[in-house]
Amino acid sequence: MASTQIDTEATIAWDDVLASFDPVMGLEVHVELGTNTKMFCGCATEFGAEPNTQVCPVCLGLPGALPVVNETAVESAIRIGLALNCEIAEWCRFARKNYFYPDMPKNFQTSQYDEPIAFNGFLDVELEDGTTYRVDIERAHMEEDTGKSLHVGGSTGRIHGATHSLVDYNRAGIPLIEIVTKPLTGAGERAPEIAKAYVATLRDLLKALDVSDVKMEQGSMRCDVNLSLMPKGSDTFGTRTETKNVNSLRSVERAVRYEMCRHGAILQAGGTILQETRHWHEDTGITTSGRPKSDADDYRYFPEPDLVPVAPSRETVEALRATLPEPPAQRRKRLQGEWGFSDLEMRDVLNAGLVDLIGETVEAGATPAGARKWWSGEIARRANAEGGVSVADYAAERSITPAHVVELEGLVTSGRLNDSMARQAWEGVLDGEGTPTAVADARGLELVQDDGALEAAVDKVIEANADVAQKVRDGKVQAAGALIGQVMKEMKGQADAGKAREIILSKLTS
Amino acid sequence: MTTDLTRASAAELSDLLAQGETSSVEVTQSLLNRTDAVDGDVHAYLHVDREGALATARDIDARRAAGEELHRLAGVPIAVKDVMATKGLPTTCGSKILEGWIPPYDATVVTRIKQAGMPILGKTNMDEFAMGSSTEHSAYGPTRNPWDLDRIPGGSGGGSSAVVASFQAPLAIGTDTGGSIRQPAAVTGTVGTKPTYGGVSRYGLVALASSLDQAGPCTRTVLDAALLHEVMGGHDPMDSTSINAPVPAVVEAARRADVKGMKIGIVRELTGDGFQAGVQARFDESVQHLVDAGAEVVEVSCPSFEAALAAYYLILPSEASSNLAKFDAMRYGMRVLPEGIDDPSAEQVMAATRDAGFGDEVKRRIILGTYALSSGYYDAYYGSAQKVRRLIADDFSRAFDTADVLVSPTAPTTAFRFGDKIDDPMAMYLNDIATIPANLAGVPGMSLPSGLADEDGLPAGFQILAPAAADERLYAVGSALEQRLLASWGGPLLGRAPELSTTTKGA
Structure with a gap:
């Protein structure tokens, strides 16, 4: 076949792809559920345990062992389905997906095939320009994870070139939900952005549902990108490739873009796309050929005879629907309005992951502006310096709570501290010196309320800075700033700068 | 004392133990001695656990002496088909691929017999992964029929039935996917029950066909089968397909043996043509015994049974092909490296091992x-076979509208000779024609001896089938028939079996 001779790594420019082709995307996201036990046995699911310590006859597939469905996982699956606006099956079964692989103990994966627990849904995704794209959801189904192979001896960590492989079955049997979109069309140049926004929105939703820790870097959320191009104006889908394990939001965006440019190059040169799985390379931002995959791949699915059908009653489904949290996008809009943040402020707060913390702090009695100010200042710098931990984690580790912020704000509004003193007090709190009040007490932070001392200081400063004072007398009121600074220095910072300004102006103007 | 402990039933041993007439150690040792004497010829066991059995027996004797209240079958030894996972004891399923595998856990059924305090004598021979009707497919050599060592003991559970028929154990556990308890019972002159699907836990039973497999008792008397059925049965949260209901009152039914007013349905499709004359004759007599005991006979038709064998041989291999995929040399059992390949891949090792x-x-x-x-x-x-399965269940359901139980000969023939059918899979498969429908529909079935066929003097089996979850009816009918047959024979049928030469070849 001549077409396969074409260099598959060639790409064309982004604008050239868009000029000639429309992309069709399909996104498959695997989510590890955060249940305490595995999908079909009672083994623990903790991440990072010693290899092969969280295993039993069932998840090792020992002869004779039988699966029992984890009811909590089914409930999570139904809640995910409902949050994705899906219909929930009244009756569905598990199926065996048969294929041989050493990290799969039974050499079949217990999954769902033509009877998924949830189907026909959608997720609205907000894009940068404020518009919304509706991602149609084909299905969400339950399955078990496989073990994890570690290929040793090669340079790449891939099986190619390895001398031997080790398998850790701790992950085998961890509950997974696979969420599959319908083919997404009409995205055009927004395809990479939509892909990224979809995965991000899905991640936020799953987090709000509290069903998974959705850590892409730990593999608890994994994305496969199916992509094909069709000539502009056509409605016949082209041949697709499936790029596996794209494991960060940025990579999802890049992988879509890369595959579009790669497909474009092949098609424009008159070649044909090979239906295959592709490996994503985070470092170089390219994909390379994996194994050929065809629709004829035969997994010999059949209903799992060791399990009884899952038949959630409508009452159960409605009870689970009642547990759904407010959708994250809707919640964000509501909070932005309630807090009076600008779009830019809200975006910063979102990017810093501060929504929940600010919410709790406002609830505890702080002003939204105050809460935003204290949680995004010094503490954010320190958290970032600690290797990029989130502010929430940084605070939690040090027992710094919303109550501290409320107290700090109270010290300012009561007039005990000025802004700069409050900053010092906050630093003390971050240094572990105790509550804001305790820090203020220990550091002797207190505005001087004695007007006599302040007036004396002002007089002294005016005398020492006669030239500046003259400028103020001549009407250059902004020159008073320099005097205020001197007064504050004289007062060792423990004065109310506003009051100092008042006194200076009353002495020099009038 | 004069009682031959090896010939005593489990019920009799239970009484003797309770009355202090014997000890579990004495019983266990007698049976082990019997095994030493005869199993060199019979080859019912793949593994004998002398020390383990005697240790349990000693423990039970000590606890009994200390006045502890024990299970009715405590101290009564039992043999277990090698398809059941037994912690610390080899479990091969009659296959080379599991040679040397020692399970780290017990099947639920094994846990239950251990909890009852029953010494486990050993693991019995079987067709490889329970595929066969003769034990000729065991990778470790066939078991011989105690009635005629040149003949098959049935299969797949030939070992469990032969161990009971040759007085090496009063009780054994079998499994039945298409007749593997009932057909061996028929050809060895013993009793075997396949309980309702879901009546006995499958946890730890190495699956042949998950939707058909069911473990059950292999014994010499109907009451013994009921006693063991009660120990094995009942809900198990480890098996999702296990029925969450109490075990049917099988022991009570066996003791009452009451069939007055019961309607006995003769399945038209499972008699007559294709059934050996002597087998059919014993069947007809047995039906007459039930009539004499007060039952009423009706004829029922189950036309879909004709397609049962075809459906069975699609469903079973389909499930088996998936169930047996786990034997891949990666985690346990045999590992074979392919010849002539320097650095074989995992797939190549899998293929060489499975080959x-x-x-x-x-x-x-x-x-x-x-x-x-x-x-x-x-x-x-697979799809069509599932439809046939539905039709068979419908046939049963209609038949049970007019009859309380259905009856037929268990197998079309008495025990055939080794080699007769080994090269003709269809002929071998046809031996299960009468037993397979019960597995497809999940209903319970029992086989008990109906006598000896005139033409060869070998045992014939009488099969009783009951609606799902009505296992007690098997025992009522089986026990009533057994009483009348024993009276007509003047003693147990096995008393007429030829004496096995008691060599000391050892097992």
């Missing part, structure tokens, strides 16, 4: 099942 480790019959069924499940063939084969 060397599985016998021909296993390979035949894996290939059949893989084909039947393939895309493009699924609807025509």
